Amino acid sequence: MNRARIRTVGELRSLRADLQAVPKPERLVSVSTASCGRASGALAVAEALAGEIRRRGLEKSVELRLTGCHGLCQLEPDLVIFPGKIFYPNLSPEKVPLLVEETLIHGRMVPELAFRESAGRKVLPTLNDLPFLKKQLRWLLDRHLTLDPDSLESYLEHGGFLALEKVLSGPSPEEVINLVLSSGLRGRGGAGFPTGLKWRLAREARSEEKYLICNGDEGDPGAYMDRGLLESNPFSIIEGMIIGGYAVGAARGFIYIRQEYPLAIERVKASLEKTRAVGLLGDNILGSGFSFDLELVRGAGAFVSGEETALIASIEGRRAFPRQRPPFPVVRGLWGRPTVINNVETWVNVPLIIQKGSGWFSGVGTAGSKGTKIFSLVGKVRSTGLVEVPFGLTLGEMIEEVGGGPEPGQKIKAVQTGGPSGGCLPASLFNLPLDYESLQAAGSIMGSGGMIVIDEATCLVDLVLYFLRFARDESCGQCAPCRLGTARLVRILEKITGGQGNPEDLDRLEKVSRTMQEASLCGLGRTAANPALSVLRYFRAELEKHVLDRECPAGVCRGLVSYRIDKDRCTACLLCLESCPAEAIAVAEDGYPRIDQNLCTRCGACLAACPPGISALKKLNRKEAESVEKSGEK
Numbered sequence: 001m002n003r004a005r006i007r008t009v010g011e012l013r014s015l016r017a018d019l020q021a022v023p024k025p026e027r028l029v030s031v032s033t034a035s036c037g038r039a040s041g042a043l044a045v046a047e048a049l050a051g052e053i054r055r056r057g058l059e060k061s062v063e064l065r066l067t068g069c070h071g072l073c074q075l076e077p078d079l080v081i082f083p084g085k086i087f088y089p090n091l092s093p094e095k096v097p098l099l100v101e102e103t104l105i106h107g108r109m110v111p112e113l114a115f116r117e118s119a120g121r122k123v124l125p126t127l128n129d130l131p132f133l134k135k136q137l138r139w140l141l142d143r144h145l146t147l148d149p150d151s152l153e154s155y156l157e158h159g160g161f162l163a164l165e166k167v168l169s170g171p172s173p174e175e176v177i178n179l180v181l182s183s184g185l186r187g188r189g190g191a192g193f194p195t196g197l198k199w200r201l202a203r204e205a206r207s208e209e210k211y212l213i214c215n216g217d218e219g220d221p222g223a224y225m226d227r228g229l230l231e232s233n234p235f236s237i238i239e240g241m242i243i244g245g246y247a248v249g250a251a252r253g254f255i256y257i258r259q260e261y262p263l264a265i266e267r268v269k270a271s272l273e274k275t276r277a278v279g280l281l282g283d284n285i286l287g288s289g290f291s292f293d294l295e296l297v298r299g300a301g302a303f304v305s306g307e308e309t310a311l312i313a314s315i316e317g318r319r320a321f322p323r324q325r326p327p328f329p330v331v332r333g334l335w336g337r338p339t340v341i342n343n344v345e346t347w348v349n350v351p352l353i354i355q356k357g358s359g360w361f362s363g364v365g366t367a368g369s370k371g372t373k374i375f376s377l378v379g380k381v382r383s384t385g386l387v388e389v390p391f392g393l394t395l396g397e398m399i400e401e402v403g404g405g406p407e408p409g410q411k412i413k414a415v416q417t418g419g420p421s422g423g424c425l426p427a428s429l430f431n432l433p434l435d436y437e438s439l440q441a442a443g444s445i446m447g448s449g450g451m452i453v454i455d456e457a458t459c460l461v462d463l464v465l466y467f468l469r470f471a472r473d474e475s476c477g478q479c480a481p482c483r484l485g486t487a488r489l490v491r492i493l494e495k496i497t498g499g500q501g502n503p504e505d506l507d508r509l510e511k512v513s514r515t516m517q518e519a520s521l522c523g524l525g526r527t528a529a530n531p532a533l534s535v536l537r538y539f540r541a542e543l544e545k546h547v548l549d550r551e552c553p554a555g556v557c558r559g560l561v562s563y564r565i566d567k568d569r570c571t572a573c574l575l576c577l578e579s580c581p582a583e584a585i586a587v588a589e590d591g592y593p594r595i596d597q598n599l600c601t602r603c604g605a606c607l608a609a610c611p612p613g614i615s616a617l618k619k620l621n622r623k624e625a626e627s628v629e630k631s632g633e634k
Contacts, residue, residue: 005279008287009165012156012280019157025063027104028082030145034069034231035224035263041092042077048093049079052100062104068144068232071386072132075115080145085127088113132383135401137364137372140348141388144232149267152274155235161280163354167243168288176247177203180350183358184370189215189306189343190418190447191523192369192436195350198340201330202248205338212244212253213334213341215311219258219303220419221470223450225374226344228386230257230264233348234271238294240347242285243354245292248340253292254315258299269296303474307522308341310476321476322522343448345374365391369435373446377403379453380410387451389434396430399453406455414454414539418447420467421527423534424460443534445527459556460539461546464531465493471528482525485516489532498559499622501547510536550622558602562625563617567592570616579609 006012029049033042046066053062072078075089081103088099088110095113102108114123115130124130127145148154155161167176181196202210214237218226230237241253255272257265272294275281283291302320304310310320312334333339349371353361362370369391377387381403389398395415399405406412414424423444425432432438436446454463472486489512492505513529513536520526535543545551552560565576570592577585577593584599585606595606610617620628 005277006286007279009169012161012165012286016156016159016162019153026061027063028146029062029064029104030067030070030080030082031064032068032070032072032076032078032144033066034228035261036069036073037076037078038263040076044093045077045079045091045096048096049100052096053104056100056105058100058104065146065148066150067147068149069141069228069386070144071138071141071228071388072130073385074383075385080127082146086125087115087127087130089115131404132385132387132402135393135397136388137390138388139352139372140229140233140345140374141386143236144228147233149232149234150270152235152271152278155233159355160235160351161239163351164239164242164280165286166354167246168286168290173203173247173249176243176354179358180247180353183353183361184365185346185349185353185361186369186436187342188345188349188373188448190421190445192446195342195346198330198342199244199247202250202338202340205331207338209252209335209337210248210250211334211337211339212241212248212250213308213311213315213339214241214253214255214347215306215308215341215343216255216257216261216264217299217306217311218261218344218448219301219306219474220421220448220450221467222378222452223376223419223448225376225386225449227261227264228374229344229348230261231267234264234268235275236348236351237268237344238271238275238281240350241294242281242292243350244340244342244347246290248338250340251291251293253294254297254334255294256297256299256305256311256315258301258305260301265296265298272296302476303470304476304522304524307524309522311341312339321478322524324521345449366433366435368437373434373449375449375451377451377453379415379451380406380412380455380458381453382407391435392433394430395425395432395434398434398451399430403453406453410455410457412453413456413458414460416444416452416454416463416531417450418445418527418530419450420470421445421524421530422447422450423530424454424463424538425534426538429538443537444530457554457556459497459552459554460535460542461493461497461552462554462556464535465490465497467531468493468528471524475525475528479519479521479525481516481519482521482528485512485520485525486528488512489529493532496543496546497552497557499546499550499557500559503544503547505547506536506540506543552621555619555621560622561602562597562620562622563595563600563602563604563606564620564625564628565593565595566616566618569614571614573611573614575609575611576606576617579605581605 031046077091078089102110109125111123177199185195186192216226299305305314305320307322310322314320329339372388372390374388378384383404416424439446468489472490475482477483495501513533516529517526582601584596585593588594607617
């Protein structure tokens with residue numbers, strides 16, 4: 001965007017009006033090209049579309065726009081055609097000519113390319129028809145459908161910097177803080193601290209220098225809410241932080257993004273340069289006398305960097321080690337100065353609140369949790385992706401109506417919220433509303449918004465072991481409760497899943513977990529044992545089955561299962577032998593393959609290789625295997 005510096009509020013208004021007055025093509029084709037889309041081939045689809053549009057001479061009537069994340073991850077690459085929100089999922093370049101011919105030229109829907117409610121059933125032609133969206137309230141995500149994340153012009157055309165314009169035209173910093181406080185906005189990074197209160201404390205702090213930080217260090221397995229916003233609407237983060245700087249009295253801020261998010265880093269870096277070039281960042285913004293600038297910082301990828309004091313240490317050039325609190329960063333943070341840290345989703349909500357008012361925002365949600373929340377819904381449901389719902393929606397509504405329920409033949413037994421620091425909640429609690437207090441009371445947390453749905457085919461003991469291994473490996477190691485506690489919990493669970501557990505191990509699990517909760521240095525250490533505590537609370541019977549009966553009900557834990565070949569069904573095709581990575585299968589004297597149980601690693605490769613029509617491979621739990629051995633069967 002090669003434009004002169006925007007020097008006043010009036011010039012900004014005039015520019016926005018000019019952009020909005022530009023005639024628009026008859027149709028807009030929006031292709032989702034954030035990381036998920038690109039991984040699925042969205043850029044190849046976009047290239048094919050651009051070529052076909054040129055070949056057909058449609059450049060004047062059709063605009064192809066590469067947008068950010070639409071939230072429909074399992075349907076990538078997808079596109080939406082406006083007007084009408086005609087929706088085509090799972091596209092490939094070879095489908096493009098038919099799409100252009102039928103829909104862009106003749107205005108006809110292509111049923112064979114459309115979304116179907118289930119295989120071979122009802123065609124759902126538009127985005128609004130998708131069951132996945134019925135319970136959602138997409139204040140933030142819907143903007144990704146038509147916004148070009150690389151274009152400042154596009155952001156201005158969509159009402160970008162209206163909130164900044166409003167702030168710099170009248171309200172005092174105190175009035176802005178009161179507006180955010182009365183909206184009920186709470187930090188979306190996990191702790192849920194009232195945003196306006198944090199700003200007020202920083203405003204009142206006695207210091208000439210104050211700082212803002214956007215925490216984009218999103219490290220939870222299966223969570224990508226912040227990545228979706230960073231890649232899809234970077235200018236809104238910048239606008240929110242400029243407003244925050246005005247309210248708090250800060251002249252400088254930092255956007256901290258983990259190195260593993262290359263597209264997010266690229267887009268935020270470019271957005272900062274474009275915003276600074278037109279004078280919306282830097283000295284004397286819009287002639288108001290207020291100056292504020294932002295700097296991009298790349299994180300090294302340590303999970304603990306998401307903890308605010310560790311993140312501060314990282315920005316300062318030190319190792320990302322948490323420190324004891326108090327003093328809290330809002331009193332003594334970056335370089336010893338008052339510092340406001342909010343996560344990406346919190347900052348993105350700020351311009352909306354300024355534009356539409358605190359009453360508009362607080363009118364949605366529950367008594368203590370206002371507005372909407374973005375979740376990454378993954379796991380054993382039919383529909384996965386980024387989901388934005390109002391606070392107060394129940395877990396059951398999220399799983400059954402938004403997620404579409406379990407796959408055929410399966411049953412949902414639990415949901416993990418809050419990432420590795422959260423808890424596993426049983427299906428009996430699916431009437432629980434999604435808000436900060438309800439989840440915490442149930443033994444889990446909101447976290448940044450990760451949500452993993454678990455069915456009966458998943459072993460919760462094995463899942464907890466996965467999370468605790470992650471916590472152990474990502475521990476900074478400063479404090480003994482976390483460093484030693486996570487390692488101890490992992491050893492106990494490895495013993496249990498290996499078939500060597502005893503009843504005393506369950507008591508040790510709880511004792512170590514409670515000690516970590518009470519004595520760990522930072523919030524990550526204090527919540528690392530939540531998965532173990534929640535399984536002890538809600539799924540103790542499954543743990544006891546592993547310990548007392550030496551049986552994994554889901555047939556997952558390798559130490560509690562074994563594989564046998566049924567000679568009566570075996571055709572001696574030897575596919576199992578060829579697939580075995582441990583060379584544990586050999587041909588016996590009778591010509592049939594046999595598994596050496598001492599060499600077998602229980603990886604299941606043989607079971608997967610056995611032809612379905614034969615099914616000669618059997619997975620047995622410990623008791624079944626012992627029975628087979630006693631009877632002398634092979």
